[in-house]
Amino acid sequence: MEETAAQFEIPGRFAAASSYGSGHIHDTYLLRFEDSAQSARYILQRINTQVFRDPAALMDNVSRVCAHLRQSLERERVRDPERRHLRLVKTKEDRTHWVDSNAGHWRCFHFQEGTRSFDQVETEHQAHETARAFGSFAARLADLEAPPLHVTIPDFHDLELRYAALEAAIRSDPQRRAKSVAAEIDQSANWHEKLASALRAEGAEDLPIRIVHNDCKINNVLLDAETGEGLCAIDLDTVMAGSVLADFGELMRTSSSRSAEDEAGVAEMAIELDLVRGVARGYLTDMAARLTPQECNALPLAGSLMAFENAVRFLTDHLSGDVYFRIQREAQNLDRARAQLRRVELLDAERDAIRKIIESALLEFQTANAP
Secondary structure, three states, rough: OHHHHHHHHOOOEEEEEEEEOOOOOOOEHHHHEEEEEOOEEEEEOOOOOOEEEEEEEEHHHHHHHHHHHHHHHHHHOOOOOHOOOOOOEEEEEOOOEOOOOOOOOEEEEEEOOEEEEEOOOOOOOHHHHHHHHHHHHHHHHHHHOOOOOOOOOOOOOOOOHHHHHHHHHHHOOOOOOOHHHHHHHHHHHHHHHHHHHHHHHHHHOOEEEEEEOHHHOHHHHHHEOOOOEEEEEOHHHOOOOHHHHHHHHHHHHHHOOOOOOOOOOHHHHOOOOHHHHHHHHHHHHHHHHHHHHHHHHHHHHHHHHHHHHHHHHHHHHHHHOOOOOOOOOOOHHHHHHHHHHHHHHHHHHHHHHHHHHHHHHHHHHHHOOOO
């Protein structure tokens, strides 16, 4: 680890390294460097090139997004701008990442001191601040100049392709698990038909294409450790062109319930409308004035859409042998799939209430931002 860290423009002496975080994809380490005056920490990551097959394009995106956010924050004269965007540490050769002798691709960021992250939402304030941070992130990237960002994962939120992958996994059934999850397969088929129809009715396929984060969940935002203010969106690997439904929907999926993503006790799960209100008011603080009427009309479906997409992905991975999402116990991806299918059901049942909350937030912020 010390040899890898030495490739980056980090002042001081290497002191320690340890595994860090709860991410499913990359190998992440917390570094500590010291000099005579102080100690500083950094995040070092080995990029998963099985998931991100063009790491140079990925890091070009990350570098451009970080630079644009810094410029936007400085232009707005925002307080503590360095705490509100990821700061990439270049290599000693002024590159965005380093490639080792085994073709491992490594990158490094400054550690954001005085912040916390959570794996699941606990309060309405957390839901609000997480969503507000992501809404501000999307608003600041709205004027990112050409060229377009690289597509880091093709068809990342293409529901039809995700569902086709599930059907292929069912047919091939490499682990002989399909029979044991027949109920989940049937549930998925029913929700696929119902949600596809609802999305067509809202014209979701014709929504504007924007630069979005594409993975808006609470553990991808850093909150101020003392105040809980949402400061900095992290995990920028999937930032690329997409639909607002992906970001708002992922927030609604992950921050509308206090249950874990792999919650085994699905019967006790519930959608909590105070958390829904936090998500809606937070995200729309900076985005309400930017959304089209068609986007606004489709927002109440977004949570169900993303819960279903994730259910499909988890179930596909369970059938395929847990090759994409890391697991810490047997059948964890199946538990994840069951929990997300339950969230689809619960979010759909609360759609009218969710719509009213969204409409209230839109009215509040569109009125506040009117000329």
